[in-house]
Structure formats: C-alpha cells, structure tokens
C-alpha cells in the first residue's frame with residue numbers, strides 16, 4: 374500500500390488572501406453573524422441572479438429552512454433522487470415528512486423527471502432536484518411536473534456553483550435553491566451554505582428561523598444600533614453563518630470564475646484522455662447545460678474489465694491517486710431501507726450505475742503534471758485489466 378497519496382482526491386484552494394480576510398474579521402472584534410455576512414449575502418445574490426440570499430451554517434441547514442418556509446408538514450411527501458448525499462433526504466424527516474426516493478437518468482446521473490412523476494401522490498408537496506456533480510437537472514421538465522401537481526421546487530445545488538441551464542445560472546431558476554460551502558465544494562467557507570430565493574416572504578421566514586425565531590435583525594442586538602429587547606416569534610434554529618466564515622466566502626466569491634475555469638480545463642483533459650477508451654465512459658453533459666465540475670464521475674464498463682470499480686479504486690490508491698464514490702444510493706443504506714422499506718431492486722438504474730462510477734480528483738490548484746499523472750495511472754490500470762474479447766465472449770456464452 375502506498376503510504377501517502379501523490380494526488381489526493383481534493384485539495385482546498387484557500388490561501389493567503391483568505392487567511393488575511395479571516396484575520397481582519399477576527400481583528401474587527403465581531404466574530405458572529407454581522408456586516409460581513411450581510412455583504413456576502415448581497416454579493417452572492419448578485420452573482421447567481423437571485424433577489425434574496427440567506428447565509429446559513431450549512432447546506433443541510435439551508436435545505437431544512439427552505440422546506441420549513443414552504444410549509445412542509447408531518448405526513449407530507451417530498452421527492453428526492455436516491456443518488457445523493459443523505460442530507461437531501463434527512464431534512465425531510467426533520468419536519469416529520471416522508472422522503473420519497475426516485476430513480477436517476479442513466480446518462481446524467483440526475484433525477485429522472487419521469488420516474489419522479491410516477492411517484493407523485495396526493496400527499497406530495499415538493500420535489501428536490503440535486504444537480505449531481507454540478508450538472509443542472511432537466512429543470513424545464515421538473516418545473517412542468519411541479520406546476521401540474523402544485524409542488525414546490527427546492528434545488529439542492531450543493532455541487533452547482535457556478536452552473537447554468539439554458540443560459541440561466543443555477544440560483545435563478547426555481548423558487549428556492551440551496552448551495553453548500555463545505556470544505557470540498559466549489560466555493561468554501563469551511564462549513565456553510567446559502568439559500569437563495571426570489572420570494573420575499575420565504576426569505577423573511579428563513580431569516581427568522583435561522584436565528585431562534587427571534588424578530589427582525591436579531592443579530593444586531595449587541596450593536597450600537599441594536600436594543601436589548603427582542604421577541605421570540607417562533608421556535609427557530611441556530612443556523613446562522615459567522616462573519617469569520619463570510620470573510621472567507623467573500624474572497625472565494627471573487628475567485629469563483631477562475632476556480633470554475635480551472636475545473637473545466639481539468640474535465641476537458643480527462644475527457645480527451647478517456648473518451649476513446651472502450652472500458653471507460655466519460656461524463657455526459659447535455660448541450661444546454663454548463664456544469665460547475667464539482668465532480669468528475671468516470672464510469673467503468675464492467676463487461677470490458679477483469680476488475681471491479683472497487684478494485685480500480687484500490688489500485689489507484691496504491692498508485693497514489695485518491696478517489697471517491699458519489700454516491701451510495703440512499704435506498705441501499707440501512708436507515709432508508711429499514712424505515713421506508715426500500716429494496717435494492719426498487720431503483721434499478723441508480724443501483725446499477727452505483728457499481729460503475731468513481732470520482733477522480735478535480736480541484737482548481739491541480740497542476741498539469743498532476744492531471745497527467747492521474748490520466749496515466751487510470752490508463753495503465755485499465756489496460757492491464759482489460760478482459761480479452763475472446764475471454765469476454767466465452768464467459769457470456
């Protein structure tokens with residue numbers, strides 16, 4: 374086993390500028406939510422083209438607030454793709470509602486609108502498309518279904534900054550969109566998230582609920598313009614962002630386009646290197662969409678290889694290349710199987726694709742030689758593990 378990864382799965386693109394901005398925030402004497410957070414909200418809203426932005430402690434918190442703001446109640450159903458991180462579905466259960474898992478489109482690995490439509494019942498209140506790896510879902514189709522069945526659309530855009538669908542940036546498409554600033558994401562504040570919406574009532578509700586349900590501008594109560602008096606209007610949550618995080622976020626936002634271009638360049642190099650290798654399948658990006666390339670999900674064609682996806686991951690690790698798998702479909706996890714009765718065959722496309730994909734390193738600071746190293750290792754392992762045609766035909770007889 375290689376004792377150290379030559380190329381880790383992810384390296385943060387956070388440097389001196391962020392360190393100075395964070396130090397300034399610390400020296401300002403105001404650590405928690407304050408003027409930096411408000412500035413970050415405004416600049417972020419402008420960047421994605423939304424009217425309101427509400428900064429929160431994580432994307433998970435933002436998804437929870439978004440569902441609460443649209444009025445999800447116990448017993449309601451919310452449609453979620455099974456190929457996602459558990460956060461997308463777990464927040465539905467926070468409100469006593471039921472996450473209904475839907476299958477994916479095998480080409481894009483995004484929610485299949487047709488499968489989602491089939492799962493709608495009289496209790497369905499919302500649908501949560503997840504832009505897998507940064508490629509936007511088929512939003513026109515999802516909006517058409519949502520309109521027909523009076524569903525709220527809450528986009529889980531944890532991976533999708535910046536990304537666009539038919540020329541419109543993710544964040545300006547649906548009623549509510551939620552981004553993640555977790556350490557591995559395309560813009561990071563360490564931990565953090567942002568909810569954007571054009572609906573003022575929902576924005577106000579989320580602002581209220583992110584800070585204990587305390588009336589307007591609760592964060593100002595310790596400032597010169599604030600007052601000791603406050604009223605608790607609801608049983609809210611502690612989901613606010615801090616100014617230390619926002620200071621980092623403001624620097625990262627300035628760098629967002631450059632970091633995105635770097636990711637796109639890496640994806641292009643991987644595409645060029647792997648497109649002609651018959652044992653591999655490169656990601657399919659529809660021509661009306663632009664991906665943020667948060668992930669580069671490479672798929673194997675198991676019928677052409679003598680090794681499994683898991684064995685490829687081990688071989689890459691031994692060669693010093695870190696990878697990951699996004700995602701183990703939710704319906705295969707004990708919690709969702711036990712509580713909602715899912716069996717592996719219930720969402721067959723997701724279960725099948727799960728065995729074929731792995732995520733390669735893709736981060737803005739990756740050098741050309743690092744990209745080349747990953748390409749060579751993948752090529753070497755794949756070519757030495759190729760199932761010969763004769764063998765493949767003999768075993769399929």
Ligand SMILES: Cc1ncc(COP(=O)(O)O)c(C=O)c1O
Pocket residue numbers: 431432433434457458460461503529531532552553554555565566
């Ligand atoms: C698709 C998706 N949704 C939501 C989340 C949760 O984000 P956060 O860690 O900011 O709560 C993640 C995190 O990895 C994710 O991948």
